[in-house]
Amino acid sequence: MAIPRAARTQRRTRIQEEKEEQILEAALDVFSVSGFRGSTIDQIAEVAGMSKPNLLYYFRTKEAMHRALIDRVLFTWLEPLRAFDAEGNPESEIRSYIRRKLEMARDFPRESRLFANEMLQGAPHVEDELKGPLKELVDEKAEVIRTWAKAGKIAKCDPYHLIFSIWSTTQHYADFDVQVRAVLGQDHAGAGRFEDAARFLEQLFIDGLKVKPVQGVS
């Protein structure tokens, strides 16, 4: 008789690892496009190439699949911000943060869309994580930025809105990919698009954050 997944206490089988990975891969495909409510287990099953009951053998509910995905994404998505180094050079730290976020949007667009979908729906499954770990990490890095500004290393600015603007501009290329493609057309297609975006954003943020000479009567 099959033992329900939740009751298992032993170490995981090789098959379990493989199949769970296979299911999450398919679930990411589906959830990232249609969101939680708009996705069906049947869709995921078809993409995964397995029967629906088989999926439910590894994840007891649709919500469990979504949960597993969100947890994973939330963690890796914050990697670049964690790497933000208080001891580093402000300009190069910001530059490489932008580049890393942009690379993630390019290499993991489904993860970005999954997260965006969750936000659009009011974060019903992750509000606690937002108010807890996420807020704490952002608070910490915002303090770093504030210190830099006070030391005159970058222009005075609201660190929170700076972080928001880096998030939004970079993730835009994953979340609004259709729109970007439609507007740019075939002219700016391919790998060049990524470099163009990187160049623009680095210029915007670096120049926008340069310390301005004190204004006064000249």
Place this chain on the structure above:
Amino acid sequence: MAIPRAARTQRRTRIQEEKEEQILEAALDVFSVSGFRGSTIDQIAEVAGMSKPNLLYYFRTKEAMHRALIDRVLFTWLEPLRAFDAEGNPESEIRSYIRRKLEMARDFPRESRLFANEMLQGAPHVEDELKGPLKELVDEKAEVIRTWAKAGKIAKCDPYHLIFSIWSTTQHYADFDVQVRAVLGQDHAGAGRFEDAARFLEQLFIDGLKVKPVQGVS
């Protein structure tokens, strides 16, 4: 006997105007949160305070409701970009464009989320509009920005990515509202948040686009 809505040729009744508005208002509530696939006619009917068949008397299908909403949003959403004036002063044009987009994100967050949902799903209902009217408008305004840059009025930059970055940063406050709230907490709550965002973005874009002195051996 009731005449199917699509067959009507006469002018619309007062009741028709009111009820259609009432339905679209409810549909916006639901679609903007759950997306097209994730929303149900029953949900919309409940929010609208009408029976499901009554909704389907005014809009023959769920898709017709969504279509009507998207069309309306697509038009008004581009208003600020249309107002972008080639003859105006670059700095103040960009500044007021940012402010207008930010006001829309504040005053019409549901419309922003409806659009974002559609983009995340790959724009299955509006891809033609994106490649047609939207692209044309953006091309036109991008040309204006390029002209400004060539004339030395603003820094040289890719005009398309500039527009993208203004879109993403402003709409972020509507689409990712939960996240913004969670991170800022109660400290930066209320109306002040809007002003903080406006101040930051205007500073970022204005300073980031200032013409830089030509680099060379000093």
Place this chain on the structure above:
DNA sequence: TGATAATTTGACCGATTGGTAAACATTACA
């Protein structure tokens, strides 16, 4: 007012939804 058109709804339809039960197939391991 009366009759005609416009509006509204309860009952219902087949298809799809998330999820279950139990039989069947495969694997791991003594």
Place this chain on the structure above:
DNA sequence: TGTAATGTTTACCAATCGGTCAAATTATCA
């Protein structure tokens, strides 16, 4: 190899889905 645990599938369930129909109700206007 045998057998017990693990993995897989067919058949199925109640609930919900988008949408229809006909009957009932309300508004319009000659």
